[in-house]
Amino acid sequence: MFDWILANPYAVAGLLLPIVIPLVVFQILPLLVLIERRGAAFIQDRAGPNRAYIYIPVLGVKLRAFGMIYNATDAVKLLFKENFIPPFVHKGWYLFAPGIPVITGLLGLALIPWFAPMSYVAGESLAVLSGQMIEANSGILLLFAFGGLGVYGIVLGSWASNSKYSLLGGMRASAMMISYEVSMGLSVMGMLMLVGSLGLTQVVEWQGAHTWGIVVQPIGFLLFLVSMFAECNRNPFDVAEGESEIVAGFHTEFNGVKFMTFMTAEYLHVIAASVLLATVYLGGYQLLPLPLPLDGFDAPWVDLNTLWLKNHLGIIAGLMLAGGGAGLLGFAYLLVGRRRTYQANDANAVLKAERSKEYGLYIAVFALGGLGMLAGAVASVMLMHTAALGQTINNTVIFPGWVNAVTAFIQFNILIGKAMLFCWLFVWVRWTLPRFRYDQIMALGWKVMLNIALVNLLVTAVIAKLVR
Amino acid sequence: MAKVIPRPQLSFWENIYFVEIFKGLATTWGHAQKNLIKGDFPTRNYPDELPALPRDYRARHRLMKRPDGTPRCVACFMCSTACPARCINIVAEESDRLDIEKRPAKFEIDLLLCVFCGFCVEACPCDAIRMDTTLGVMVADNRADFVINKTTLMDWAPADYPATDTQSQKAPGGSLHAQALADFNSGNRH
Ligand code: SF4
Ligand code: SF4
Numbered sequence: 149m150f151d152w153i154l155a156n157p158y159a160v161a162g163l164l165l166p167i168v169i170p171l172v173v174f175q176i177l178p179l180l181v182l183i184e185r186r187g188a189a190f191i192q193d194r195a196g197p198n199r200a201y202i203y204i205p206v207l208g209v210k211l212r213a214f215g216m217i218y219n220a221t222d223a224v225k226l227l228f229k230e231n232f233i234p235p236f237v238h239k240g241w242y243l244f245a246p247g248i249p250v251i252t253g254l255l256g257l258a259l260i261p262w263f264a265p266m267s268y269v270a271g272e273s274l275a276v277l278s279g280q281m282i283e284a285n286s287g288i289l290l291l292f293a294f295g296g297l298g299v300y301g302i303v304l305g306s307w308a309s310n311s312k313y314s315l316l317g318g319m320r321a322s323a324m325m326i327s328y329e330v331s332m333g334l335s336v337m338g339m340l341m342l343v344g345s346l347g348l349t350q351v352v353e354w355q356g357a358h359t360w361g362i363v364v365q366p367i368g369f370l371l372f373l374v375s376m377f378a379e380c381n382r383n384p385f386d387v388a389e390g391e392s393e394i395v396a397g398f399h400t401e402f403n404g405v406k407f408m409t410f411m412t413a414e415y416l417h418v419i420a421a422s423v424l425l426a427t428v429y430l431g432g433y434q435l436l437p438l439p440l441p442l443d444g445f446d447a448p449w450v451d452l453n454t455l456w457l458k459n460h461l462g463i464i465a466g467l468m469l470a471g472g473g474a475g476l477l478g479f480a481y482l483l484v485g486r487r488r489t490y491q492a493n494d495a496n497a498v499l500k501a502e503r504s505k506e507y508g509l510y511i512a513v514f515a516l517g518g519l520g521m522l523a524g525a526v527a528s529v530m531l532m533h534t535a536a537l538g539q540t541i542n543n544t545v546i547f548p549g550w551v552n553a554v555t556a557f558i559q560f561n562i563l564i565g566k567a568m569l570f571c572w573l574f575v576w577v578r579w580t581l582p583r584f585r586y587d588q589i590m591a592l593g594w595k596v597m598l599n600i601a602l603v604n605l606l607v608t609a610v611i612a613k614l615v616r
Numbered sequence: 617m618a619k620v621i622p623r624p625q626l627s628f629w630e631n632i633y634f635v636e637i638f639k640g641l642a643t644t645w646g647h648a649q650k651n652l653i654k655g656d657f658p659t660r661n662y663p664d665e666l667p668a669l670p671r672d673y674r675a676r677h678r679l680m681k682r683p684d685g686t687p688r689c690v691a692c693f694m695c696s697t698a699c700p701a702r703c704i705n706i707v708a709e710e711s712d713r714l715d716i717e718k719r720p721a722k723f724e725i726d727l728l729l730c731v732f733c734g735f736c737v738e739a740c741p742c743d744a745i746r747m748d749t750t751l752g753v754m755v756a757d758n759r760a761d762f763v764i765n766k767t768t769l770m771d772w773a774p775a776d777y778p779a780t781d782t783q784s785q786k787a788p789g790g791s792l793h794a795q796a797l798a799d800f801n802s803g804n805r806h
Contacts, residue, residue: 190651191644194659370634486655499664580644581637 157549158268158277166281169560170257173423176564176571177415178219184415184575186215191579209509210502222408229404234309237401241308246406248301249413252294256420258282259291261349262563263433263556264454267544274544279433279556280349287347288340291424292333295379298417299325302381302388302398305410309401317397320586321388324378327593328385332375334601338368338608339428352432356453360437361429367604369429371597373573376421378593381414383578387586422570423563430566433559435464458547458555462532465558466525473521480514483507669750671778674732676751677725679769680744681787683797687770688744691718695736695745703729704736715803723766727754743783 153160189196200217201210211217233239258281265278284290299321306318339361340346343354355361362369378385389397399410431437435457439449450456457464487507493500532554538545547555584592629635651657660667669675680688691708707722736745749772756762774790786796 187648190648193647193651193657195657195661199664482653489655493665496665576641576644576648577637580640 156270158266158270158275162277166258169262169281170254173257173419173564174254174416176419176568177412178216180415180419180571180575181219182214182216183572184578185218187572187575188579191576207505207509209506211509212506226404226408231404231406234311234401236310238308238310241304242401243406245301245305245308246402246409246413248304249298250301250409250416252298252301253413253416253420255282256291256294257423259284259287259294259348260420260423260427260563261352261432263559264353265349266552266556267546268549268552269541269546274542274546278349279559280347283347283349285347287345287349288336288351288428289346291348292329295417295420296325296329298413301410301413305402306398309398311401313394313396313400314398316394317388317390317400320390321381321398324381324385324387324589324593327590328375328378328597331371331593331597331601332379334598334605335368335371335375336428338365338605341605341608341612348427348432351428352434355431355437356434356451360431360434363437365429365604365608367600368608369425371601371604372429373425374597376425377574377577378589380417380421380574382418382574384581384584385589386583387589390583390586392583418571418574419567422567422574425570426563426566430569432566433563435562454555454559455545457558458538458545458551459534461534461551461554461558462528462530465532465554466529468558468561469521469525469528473518473525476514476518476521480511480518483511483514487511663753666753669752671748671750673750673752674734674737674747675749676727676754676764677736677745677747677769678749678772679723679766680746680783681770683786683788683793683800685788687720687723687766688742689720689723689740690716690742690744691720691723692741694739694741698735698739700733700735701729701731703727720766723769724763725769727762727764728759748777 186196186198196215197218198212198215200215200221201212202217202220203209204211233242260281261279262281263279265276267274267276269275282290302321303318306314306316306321309315339351342364343351345351345354351361358364377383381388387393387397389399391397394400399407402410426432435452439451441447442450487504490500490503490507534547534551537551538547540546682688689706690711691706693706693708696702696704696706703726705722705724705726706720708718709721711717711719732747734747737747754762774784774787774793777784779785779791782792784790785792787793790796
């Protein structure tokens with residue numbers, strides 16, 4: 149057994165990755181909740197939740213971790229709450245409903261190409277490990293199908309709740325899903341027409357060969373972005389929750405861990421939508437939208453594609469580590485300033501001592517992390533020379549396993565980094581715009597977005613035909 | 617005649633939303649990055665950093681003390697009569713001094729009932745009850761602990777009160793205490 153694992157690392161990776169990657173991406177969720185809470189607070193000129201702490205006895209520090217502890221306290225609170233089931237609900241469906249959006253969200257993550265397909269030698273022939281966990285020809289259609297299924301959880305939950313407000317919320321969610329699914333499909337169609345395939349890996353590879361989707365399809369991108377806000381039931385389209393009109397909408401009757409599952413699903417859908425946006429319109433795991441004149445302006449410009457990445461792994465890994473290290477050091481510097489303000493606060497001696505100690509710990513951790521990453525950057529530039537490692541077999545350049553693994557890791561991080569931009573956009577927009585009225589949403593969806601999407605599709609079709 | 621308020625007409629750029637949305641995003645971004653980098657919020661980290669309450673803020677009560685440390689209260693029930701919330705519970709007993717009739721055997725205030733109106737302070741004929749402690753935060757984990765008794769009410773030190781507050785400084789430990797105690801023993805009660 150163990151020998152087989154060592155002998156077939158790619159096969160094992162192919163088996164494990166479909167489970168590991170969604171679970172790893174799931175870990176963004178606490179971070180997203182933190183960003184949402186503190187981001188909202190910063191936008192609204194307040195400090196935000198930052199008081200829950202874990203006492204570390206050895207260091208004598210009250211670790212608040214910038215409000216991260218609230219994730220733990222919330223989870224504990226919601227898990228240990230009484231699992232109350234109102235007497236009037238349809239018990240079976242009521243208990244089943246919150247799980248549906250979580251499952252569809254996780255399945256959606258499995259359809260994203262997280263890294264470029266890597267070729268390897270399997271016995272006599274060549275084989276390919278795809279970065280897409282579930283490789284289906286229907287690609288993006290399957291993803292939309294899962295996205296559409298997510299709303300079933302909401303509708304089912306609201307129906308099973310057997311309550312007016314819940315039902316209203318569920319009806320709103322389903323109506324909105326139908327109207328925005330149309331413009332979503334039509335807006336992404338322009339991109340798919342240019343690529344000529346439904347597969348997401350092909351979409352990303354096309355963007356690598358040409359340029360990013362946001363450049364060729366800006367209007368499609370905006371429409372898709374707006375539709376994604378509607379798909380995720382996020383502000384300004386969160387009429388399904390509509391707490392000022394229908395109590396809490398579809399999750400009115402849900403409490404404790406069932407409520408938590410619904411909230412998890414909401415954030416999971418935000419992550420999935422961000423990753424999808426990054427994949428289709430921001431080049432997925434591709435590094436840059438344009439070739440660079442690395443060999444001088446007269447030579448052909450170098451396209452920083454996967455092969456180039458594998459050949460220059462040391463430099464790219466070094467650059468990314470250096471960027472991360474600089475970010476951590478910058479954050480540590482920010483914290484130094486914060487610590488100084490706490491130390492200047494003479495009004496409250498206890499607070500002064502506690503906060504100084506706590507921020508000292510943060511600064512040490514972030515500074516050490518940053519310096520470690522800078523050291524890693526130098527080491528990887530000096531030590532990782534991969535250009536000579538590739539062997540050409542059957543016109544395919546085959547790299548050793550570790551090069552493939554590091555490349556996959558870097559590409560995964562590129563995609564996550566792009567997705568985090570969209571995650572912040574989701575939060576940012578939520579705390580900027582007021583909620584649309586329900587009829588405004590319908591008018592916008594059917595009378596405006598659908599038409600723009602159709603015109604965009606038509607123009608793209610004509611141009612694509614002329615160019616080919 | 618009803619006044620007709622015309623609906624504001626949106627211009628073309630306002631009607632396509634996106635320009636206005638980006639303006640809004642710019643505003644919120646300004647606030648977010650200022651607060652993230654500078655970190656001086658207009659808000660206060662409330663229970664950690666308490667506001668400095670002025671002396672005339674109606675905070676938790678205290679009972680004033682005579683130079684010999686006994687409460688100035690003569691158990692006249694004026695405060696409990698004036699109290700609109702009926703939250704002062706006094707039990708009187710005979711004083712052991714010949715020149716003072718009564719003293720409180722029990723003096724309780726239920727802070728959960730109290731509406732902090734300050735009528736008790738106004739009603740008191742001998743300046744025995746005050747609300748100038750600046751104790752604005754009252755925390756307890758059960759209802760019984762919110763009923764404060766004579767011991768709690770008299771648990772204060774003259775050093776925490778300004779030197780101009782002569783009544784407080786005459787209590788034991790105050791700057792005017794020695795003179796006041798001599799006067800008090802020679803028969804001058806006030
Ligand atoms: S402040 Fe008002 S309510 Fe409170 S004890 Fe005094 S008289 Fe009663
Ligand atoms: S009014 Fe003053 S003296 Fe009379 S019982 Fe109340 S606190 Fe005591």
